Amino acid sequence: MSMIYSDECLELGLPLPLTGEKQIDYVKRLLASGRSINTRIARYIGIGNLHSIVSTMQKQRFPYAIKHSAVFCPKTKRVPPQLVDVVWMNEEQLKEYWEMKGAKENAPN
Helix, strand or coil: CCCCCHHHHHHCCCCCCCCCCCHHHHHHHHHHCCCCEEHHHHHHCCCCCHHHHHHHHHHCCCCCEEEEECCCECCCCECCCCCEEEEECCHHHHHHHHHHHHHHHCCCC
């Protein structure tokens, strides 16, 4: 399990990772809070392969949206021309997620 860098998260205004939190769980928590993440931010905070996390989320049927865009790089402080993954949840996906999560939490053991 690779570490997510707390200082870089703070610098970017992202929530701090929880103790022992896996990268995929951090990304899911970020998306479920209405935020987005992209490959450049992911690498900056210590997540080396956002594409693999997105692939796993797809297999888990976790709702998300993705596009490819040129985005600001926090390391170089510029917008490189190469397109990267940008991942977020739209309003419908957020609603679906929270309804699904509520049903799981309220399910009998």
